[in-house]
Amino acid sequence: MKAERKRWGHYKDKRDWKEYNERLVKRGEMYLNFDFLESWAEDVDSLNNGKVGSPFEYPESLMTFLGFMHVMLGVDYRGLEGFVRGLRKFVGEIKVPDYSTICRRVNALRLEITETLLGHQGEEVVISLDGSGIKVSNRGEWMRKQWKVRRGWIKVHLAVDKGKKQCVAIEVTDESVGGQEKFKPLVEEADRNIRAKGGRVAQANADGIYDMRDNFNTLDETGITPAIRIRKNASSRARGCPLRKKHVREYRELGYKPWRKKYGYGFRWRVEGNFSAVKRLAGEYVVATKRANVFKEVVMKFLFYNSILKHDAEGELPWRIGAG
Template structure:
């Protein structure tokens, strides 16, 4: 992070080196990520068909777990709904299971009416260190090239995926999908409402700067420590506020430089949420395939579930080594 402030002298700064200490465990976890048995669990097979309803109305054939399993398989392997249906049919045939497979029409319809929930692997032993940020996801359509090339105004734009990540475990513990016009701070309360555990530290970038953000975090956890860089023109209010942490950040930056403030507060941890977003776009993809907004929200939730399950297979433990010597003169 400090390198961008030393661009002219970057070739004199040694590159940080890291070493993975659990390479054997991490390599085995990477292989497990491609195993089909990871997704076809006994619980999914036992709860495949929906229980018979006793009220009036149509009888559902598939339980939510069957829909989730089919959509997960398609998203992991980058398949459309019809190809996901064919893949699951072949997998069940190879396993010798006589189970019905949801067709693509059922998958498309049920994706608009069902929302999976993000579950944590285990309760934390200490208060959480929550990292929050947002990223843009493309929508299925003509894209920006047509608009930039021919000046055509496309109705399709972007969706914003808001994530809350546990800094210690790397899990995504809360998420929300909105349109491109929604501000980041407006989604802070919905994200915090999804977190049941106590928050010990909250870190975000300057887009979340403001007293409403501090009030929302303190309403969730009164003793939380908020680390958000104030704007460059931020000043202390003339009247005393209920929260003085933001004032302390402003005073600290006025006395010292921004880089010293980042080092003293541990603001560099925020890079982990950027890593989670890169992992999301690298594994799931930078584009939402569904056309309706409700189905896009379901797809985003399934993508978060997939990332957390892949993270459970194995996570590298890195330690910092000595910086590489000698840059070019």
Template sequence: MKFRVTNWAVYEAGLRRRGSLTLWVTPEALAGWRAPRRKTRGGQARYSDLAIETALTLGCVFGMRLRQIEGFMSSVLDLMGLDLPVPDHTTLSRRARTWELPARRNRPLPDGPLHVLVDSTGLKVYGAGQWLEEKHGARSRRNWRKLHLAVDANRGEIIAHRLTDQNTDDPSQMEPLLSQIDGEIDRFTADGAYDGKPAYQTILRHSSTAIVVIPPRSTAVESGDTGPPGQRDKHIAAIARNGRLKWQAATGYGKRALIETAIGRYKGLIGSRLRARSFAAQQTEVAIGCIVLNRMLACGRPESVRHQVRQA
């Protein structure tokens, strides 16, 4: 199966824009750079959440550490002639643990049917465990985090995310992911790790008319409930009757490959290892990474069509 990109000119221009160093600072951003004075007890914050987010976003885009971010922003603001204070690396480290994703960052969902793809992947955590194993053969307990993503199949954008520890199972994160999606879901696709009656119940509570495409396990049996068979029972019966490959073609399960592409895009552009050390700061790092990835995708994405090969 071969595909052909139909918008090469627009896509290439978008790829070039991703590497642009041009920064546009709006008057609203300048006015909101300093934190408003608080009326409760405690020290006064000097920088707003917008200033912290801007610094962390630049660090994510250009792969810089906190001290490098401080120096980069100082030079940029000096070149722009802006008299604004720059958060130091200690402030960035501390505020990253309390920053929360603003509701304004959630882009409106498109009109029409929403096809949601869900999957998870592992992210390495900063530490010397791997070096000790390779250098000295020492056994270490390497920890890692689990990134759960929900992707819009039509646009390829990340519409929900959640970071957990390595021991959290995938089905338990379906409800937290779906709670971040306000629109009605027309179709939901995931791999066999999400199979089970609770998963179907969670999805149908969110959108009662959603079509759920989750491959049942090889040992799955029909529920035996009275009344018309549910979606999971229909999948089990269809696989037993026609085989798993025909079931995948009939249900469009191959669309799930798009979330694998999104995960590869995240690890390729943002990275496969978390730099922050505390769990709260790691959650902030992942949230900003998803925002950056969606913005890069908005600059330009390939539009592919299946290429028909003529046989002589």
């Protein structure tokens, strides 16, 4: 007689809906916070301090705000010029940048990931790593299927903090680069960024595609506990990686489910949740055409989403991340 399998049953959402609804309402309110108008002159003076050549006329906070509207809300550069014109009718005389200036300044923004992160003072942080694709245009699947038009993908490699659900490291490549090649730079970047916020990376979760000796050695060198799912045909020999040998044997002794429970491997979905949230908010495609600007736009999507989460927790406006 077969053992009766327990079904998952209906998922019960335990979130505080009152708090969640209010958080989303405050995000809408955030879009109409034009605090950069109050510090316009001061911010411009700061930009021009020691500058050689033509002086800046527009503050970095304005350009970060316009970059946020472009990347997260899908307003094109000409539309942004019109937005500032309309804003002038309500707030008095401000200088309106033309769309080419907006495009140039937005693509030159220097957004630092550490400025978008919440604090980790004294925390042992668990990160999850994965990759996903972003379309290089908004063409529909019909064009792709009917006319065999294929423009490729942009590959995004992320490390996401389990607790705060923020991206703590990001690498952007074309579709030819596999996730295995970006494991080490992601782990090292995540560790630097978390340490800059007062914590340390204690564990890294990743699926079987990252089951490689080099990746285990990277974690061994940085003192990070691996929670990488082992491939079915994995060898238990060390071959230059004692940590992987130990991990493979433990995985086989415990079995998948007890191993998953021990390491909290199920929380690896946090990284998939980050991808999903960004794609729903900012779209699954880019509008830039130059390679450098395409990569920049992708990074901005994830850093601006980080800044939204920071606003939810601390009230800091997203366009202040590029104003420093």
